Amino acid sequence: MKHPILFWVLTVFGVFTLHLAVAGNIAVLGAAPNFLLLSTVFFAVRAGPVKGEILGFIWGMLSDIASTSVFGSQAFMLTFVGYAVGKLEGKVDEDKYSAQMALVFIMSAVNLLGLALLESLFGGAPQRFKDKSILLGPFYSTLLCPVVYWGLLKWGSLFRRSDLKARFQ
Amino acid sequence: MDWGIFRPSKSAALCLALLGVSFIVMTFRLSGAVTSMRTFLLYWISPIQQASSGSAQWTSDLGDKFIRLIRAHQENKALKDRILNASVLETQYQELLIENRRLRGLLKLKGSLPFNTQTARVIGRDPLNWTHAVWINRGSKDHVAQDSPVVAVRTEGEEEAGVVQGLIGRVLESSGGSSKVLLISDPLSSVAVSIPSIGELGLAQGEGPYLTVEYLELTSQAKPGDLVVTSGFGGIFPAGIPVGTLTRVEVSPSGFRRGFLKPEVSLNSVREVLILEMPRGPKD
Numbered sequence: 001m002k003h004p005i006l007f008w009v010l011t012v013f014g015v016f017t018l019h020l021a022v023a024g025n026i027a028v029l030g031a032a033p034n035f036l037l038l039s040t041v042f043f044a045v046r047a048g049p050v051k052g053e054i055l056g057f058i059w060g061m062l063s064d065i066a067s068t069s070v071f072g073s074q075a076f077m078l079t080f081v082g083y084a085v086g087k088l089e090g091k092v093d094e095d096k097y098s099a100q101m102a103l104v105f106i107m108s109a110v111n112l113l114g115l116a117l118l119e120s121l122f123g124g125a126p127q128r129f130k131d132k133s134i135l136l137g138p139f140y141s142t143l144l145c146p147v148v149y150w151g152l153l154k155w156g157s158l159f160r161r162s163d164l165k166a167r168f169q
Numbered sequence: 170m171d172w173g174i175f176r177p178s179k180s181a182a183l184c185l186a187l188l189g190v191s192f193i194v195m196t197f198r199l200s201g202a203v204t205s206m207r208t209f210l211l212y213w214i215s216p217i218q219q220a221s222s223g224s225a226q227w228t229s230d231l232g233d234k235f236i237r238l239i240r241a242h243q244e245n246k247a248l249k250d251r252i253l254n255a256s257v258l259e260t261q262y263q264e265l266l267i268e269n270r271r272l273r274g275l276l277k278l279k280g281s282l283p284f285n286t287q288t289a290r291v292i293g294r295d296p297l298n299w300t301h302a303v304w305i306n307r308g309s310k311d312h313v314a315q316d317s318p319v320v321a322v323r324t325e326g327e328e329e330a331g332v333v334q335g336l337i338g339r340v341l342e343s344s345g346g347s348s349k350v351l352l353i354s355d356p357l358s359s360v361a362v363s364i365p366s367i368g369e370l371g372l373a374q375g376e377g378p379y380l381t382v383e384y385l386e387l388t389s390q391a392k393p394g395d396l397v398v399t400s401g402f403g404g405i406f407p408a409g410i411p412v413g414t415l416t417r418v419e420v421s422p423s424g425f426r427r428g429f430l431k432p433e434v435s436l437n438s439v440r441e442v443l444i445l446e447m448p449r450g451p452k453d
Contacts, residue, residue: 024294049180057187065210067295068302072194083184122195131377
């Protein structure tokens with residue numbers, strides 16, 4: 001494994017920059033893919049719950065700062081997603097797209113429900129979640145899952161991350 | 170004691186700690202300490218926002234550049250560089266012409282408004298809530314104050330160029346070289362408005378893709394097609410800025426009439442904006 005710290009630093013800021021730069025520009029019918037959730041699931045299922053929840057927390061916090069949602073809500077949900085998916089480490093076939101996509105879809109839906117609940121509890125703007133287009137988000141993220149995971153595996157292989165179990169090398 | 174499946178592990182303990190931190194941050198998000206931390210982090214994140222905006226722009230131009238390159242290559246190999254340069258220059262010229270017209274419109278308005286203004290460019294959008302907030306390239310370094318109104322300016326036509334087209338929102342947070350603008354379509358946004366044709370007052374409330382005008386009287390004469398402008402009450406927005414046009418009026422469950430509003434400005438496609446520097450009294 002080459003430069004582990006550099007790998008994680010670049011991954012955190014690279015994925016966040018990708019999310020800011022691309023997610024909104026490829027929105028369809030008002031729904032954008034959630035690259036942060038996709039990446040959290042990717043790393044949690046391969047690297048375990050500790051890395052999953054730490055990455056989820058950092059990406060959630062960065063996303064909270066950049067958005068108008070209740071500050072801390074996305075950190076909360078992505079931490080939970082990172083932990084929950086990480087507990088499935090070794091139980092999900094990382095080489096099966098269907099399994100990965102099902103996981104992403106379920107976690108996207110959980111994330112959306114959780115965010116709506118937190119917005120209601122903490123006096124945010126839960127009306128945002130009444131917009132039907134936002135329900136397309138989990139489907140969109142699920143469809144993009146194979147492409148994003150292929151990219152992340154390639155990225156991991158640049159740093160010789162054998163723990164990410166690169167399939168396309 | 171046998172904890173069984175509930176045996177605390179390192180990952181569970183860390184998860185609880187991170188969830189706890191998030192929960193505390195959510196609970197105390199309006200306190201001075203958390204607000205200061207957020208402002209500090211925002212200062213460091215704004216360069217990423219600007220960089221990502223630049224990369225998005227580069228990505229969106231990539232297709233055009235590629236097509237132009239192929240055409241030049243097909244036409245003549247020897248003239249390829251010259252043709253490519255010419256076409257790039259021409260595109261840039263057209264872009265500059267359009268930009269020039271827009272900026273002229275902004276400048277024309279700047280001179281006619283009774284308060285100081287700053288022009289700004291939209292450099293990004295809230296990725297989670299596409300229609301709720303935008304980032305602009307003016308920040309605290311440019312003395313952009315929180316709650317400053319942000320408007321769009323008409324840039325087409327000789328007569329209409331330079332006239333305020335409509336309200337976009339207000340500055341939510343300002344940091345370094347950029348600011349976050351809360352759009353009027355965000356559910357957190359409320360604007361005191363009036364309907365000049367009948368002299369009634371109401372409250373424009375963001376609902377995501379559209380806006381509503383709440384608290385119109387039951388006897389209100391408001392009808393589809395009526396223009397709705399800011400009333401000036403509330404002290405954030407000056408009076409008379411167009412907000413939108415009524416498309417429908419109905420009786421709301423609260424016992425008032427409610428109007429549905431189509432924003433005067435296309436909030437999804439706005440590129441250049443004007444920040445109004447309103448005189449503010451000292452905060453309590």
